[in-house]
Amino acid sequence: MKTQYDLIVVGGGVLGTFHAYHALKAGMKVAVIEKDKMPKSATIQNFGQVVPSGMDSKWQAYGRESLNIYKEIQSQFDISVRQNGSVYLASNDEEVQLIEELSQINKVNNYSSVLLNKKECLDKYPGLDTGYVKAGLFFPEEVTVEPRSMIYRLQEYMIQHLGLILIMNTAILNCENLPEGIILESASKEHYFAKKVIICNGSEFKNLYPELFFRSDLEVSKLQMLQTKPQKNYKLDGSILTGLSIRRYESFYECPSFNEIKAKENPDSLEKKWGVHILFKQAADGSVILGDSHQYASAENIDDLGFNLDMDIDKFMIKEAKKIINLPNYEIQNRWFGMYSQCKTKDVFEHTIGENIHIITGIGGKGMTGSAGFSKENIIKIFNK
Structure with missing residues (x-):
């Protein structure tokens, strides 16, 4: 044997x-x-x-x-x-309310987070659009790989x-x-x-x-992501999650105002259609990874998701990203999608x-x-x- x-x-x-x-x-x-x-x-x-x-x-x-x-x-x-931390950037009063509520939940859970005002966000994240950000919630213990x-x-x-x-x-x-x-x-x-x-x-x-x-x-989620060319003389620390992330991530479901705020959203928006929330993360080579989108199919129908990148989704994500952070360049060197299996009920x-x-x-x-x-x-x- x-x-x-x-x-x-x-x-x-x-x-x-x-x-x-x-x-x-x-x-x-x-x-x-x-x-x-x-x-x-x-x-x-x-x-x-x-x-x-x-x-x-x-x-x-x-x-x-x-x-x-x-x-x-x-x-x-x-x-x-x-270990360079993660931040959630709120773009309006509803998202500010959600990050303030999550901050209180974190205190009860004894998980370190720091509320940032607008100036602190602008000082910490170069290129951040002053018209976009109102406040942020920073998690210093979190890491990237x-x-x-x-x-x-x-x-x-x-x-x-x-x-x-x-x-x-x-x-x-x-x-x-x-x-x-x-x-x-x-x-x-x-x-x-x-x-x-x-x-x-x-x-x-x-x-x-x-x-x-x-x-x-089981169902499968198809996520599209992009990567810029390396950014010269530019540093963006940690994971940058934005208002659409605040409206999507499960931690915010536990906030008292979440359901009321979600109910006001436009069900026919492109971010709803394509499951988009905007994230930024700088890779070790200085490039910035952008994304992402979410499209779903039951696992036995995985082929229904297709094998190609939807360029309309990519264009939409780049357009939204430019409203948030003014990178030195938005030249894209890589585009790809990932396929994740997940459970519908568990x-x-x-x-x-x-x-x-x-x-x-x-x-x-x-x-x-x-x-x-x-x-x-x-x-x-x-x-x-």
């Missing part, structure tokens, strides 16, 4: 990798099996924001634990974490320091309970053995369990087959922020630690 692992994780994205991380920290023998040469889906197709401030109270707790985990790893190995490199650096750290076995270019086509454990079979007929298996490969789990997949309430899709095969997927846009903290709790639950 080949090597038997305490845990095999199928899927090398951020959710699967952090499940492996916590199992390794608990002293287990762990392998991560990834179908591609490198993880390339939602984990690298995002902004690289770790923003517990945008989550409801339950997920904010996971996000805050994630912050601690990111910072602990960064203190030992460079995985691209930068480089999404196109973080996961590879994290896995390298885990290989060097924790003993992770990383198996790439290996598609798992069968996963079966046996009396002595789990056997996994790859497309090339290789076999792997484990006491437990966690499947964290997004909507790709349809290849293993198609009937379960088509019965699930925070995460979780299903157990037998006692030892655990499907955990559909974390949606919470992945980069919430995975590290959520996985820590989940490994304790799965292994009864």
Whole structure:
């Protein structure tokens, strides 16, 4: 019999990798099996924001634990974490009211945030349009990462320091309970053995369990993003979230005025049609990432979202971004979309087959922020630690 692992994780994205991380920290023998040469889906197709401030109270707790985990790893190995904070910029009196209410909620939750007046926002964020901003809410503990490199650096750290076995270019086509454990079979007929298996490969789990997949309430979100050319002699710290983010992020749902304010919005606006909220984040090379949009389809109808970028959405996001921050240049060097699977009715899709095969997927846009903290709790639950 080949090597038997305490845990095999199928899927090398951020959710699967952090499940492996916590199992390794608990002293287990762990392998991560990834179908591609490198993880390339939602984990690298995002902004690289770790923003517990945008989550409801339950997920904010996971996000805050994630912050601690990111910072602990960064203190030992460079995985691209930068603690430069996040800010929500209010553009009108309703949004000011919401950030003031969230500030009070944060005080009760003992989560550090600082209200900024208009002048403080303009001083802190160069190029910010004086006619746009009225106030801001700043979260000093929050961090950014480089999404196109973080996961590879994290896995390298885990290989060097924790003993992770990383198996790439290996598609798992069968996963079966046996009396002595789990056997996994790859497309090339290789076999792997484990006491437990966690499947964290997004909507790709349809290849293993198609009937379960088509019965699930998973949906897929398509998000468009853009990246400018590097900005010369310009620095924009942290994650910049704007009025449309205030009106979209789940943390604000808990504000007393939220429902009344949302009810006044124009249901036929383009930002509603395309699910747009405007964010800015400067990458390590000086470029600025802009976005994003949200279009949805049930997981079995993912092809309905199309395979092309909608240039009308891109043009709309650039036009709105220019109203907020006057960057030295808005020349676009990259455009792309990400596809995230998420649940319609639950925070995460979780299903157990037998006692030892655990499907955990559909974390949606919470992945980069919430995975590290959520996985820590989940490994304790799965292994009864």
